[in-house]
Amino acid sequence: MDFWPEFLLIASVHLVAVASPGPDFAIVLRYAVRYGRNVALSASLGIGMAIFLHVCYSLLGLGLLIKTTPWLFTLFSVLSAAYLAHIGWQAIRSGEPSHTASEDVTAPVAETPSRLKAFTSGFVTNGLNPKATLFFLSLFAVIISPVTPLSYKVIYGTYMAFATTAWFAFLSVILTREKVRAFLLRKGYWFDRLMGAVLLALAMHLVYSAIQSSLH
Template identity: 65%
Template sequence: MNFWPEFLVIATAHLLAVASPGPDFAIVLRYAVRFGRKTAIYASLGIGCAILLHVTYSLVGIGVLIKTTPWLFQLLTLLAALYLIYLGQGAIRAKAPALSATAELTAAHSELPRKRSAFIAGFITNGLNPKATLFFLSLFAVVISAQTPLLYKAFYGVYMAVATAAWFTLLSCLLTQSKVRQFLLAKGFWFDRLMGILLLLLAGHLLFSSF
């Protein structure tokens, strides 16, 4: 009886959360412009799969443990900040993009490792995102009723994972449109630096807001 009203609230809250700029957006943006559509889609799939991680610990009660154990949540925040710092400093030190033909040749030789690393980067970035942790803790503790059947909760989780992957996949496609990507590639050296600064700022925000 309450499935559709509850689902609509969850879908709306999730849309607002996933569309807001954050580490996930920064990662997909950088991969899309720097390495192309396929690589960015792999990062998007990694982000979507990480949603299942948040849903799983919320369902089995680990989320409650994190919420009631401050040091554990701070440890998660520290790990997330360190990972963003690692990504940020790598972006800042990135060299200017090569010519188009050279870039395509390089991508062809390193296609599989780059896709795999993009998926892992997307998964870790979202999986260690404290804001995502808080979002799902709040969602399963406040919005989703305790009387909601486990099957419905699992459906909510799968929906949010698929919707997240779809959103960032769409973003990847938009950013890799020929004219858009050519413009961004022309500014690639500065673009990487700006993305690196953004990731470092996000890491600093996590640290100063949690400690």
């Protein structure tokens, strides 16, 4: 079969999906503004590497199992909501940044998490995202042809993992440019709390969606 038409279609669909605001964007945005570029880049790498998780269970058929088993999908959604709610609550409780007008706003705050912790947060946030599960299920069940060789599917998955990492790394760099970050930090700790509220709203939406799915 012809590789390029299918690859370009997948790349286009993936670009729209990865650029859409969601938990991944909220995590990177919060980390970039509050903790600086290195932490945001680590979270971006974690998000990108989680794509391999989705690709693996899609290739093994586990994505279809999750989707067609109501209690398993509900459990998956609740776990994701609980994790997002935990991060959101931490953001809401965070104190005002300690930077003053004379300090270097490009420097991270004192309580900066390790790169490993940021990577793990990014990986878990994307890995437990039910919307990502549904996206890859649809991708491998509808867009990718059943006769597509396994080697092609591996190439598709590898591309999406690195493209996702590149996109969020790009956002990390843009958001941590001195003028951009200075502007966001000058708005005070309400910005961090706003991100927390967004994450809590996403968590509640996941729970609501899970309940609705279980009722049908």
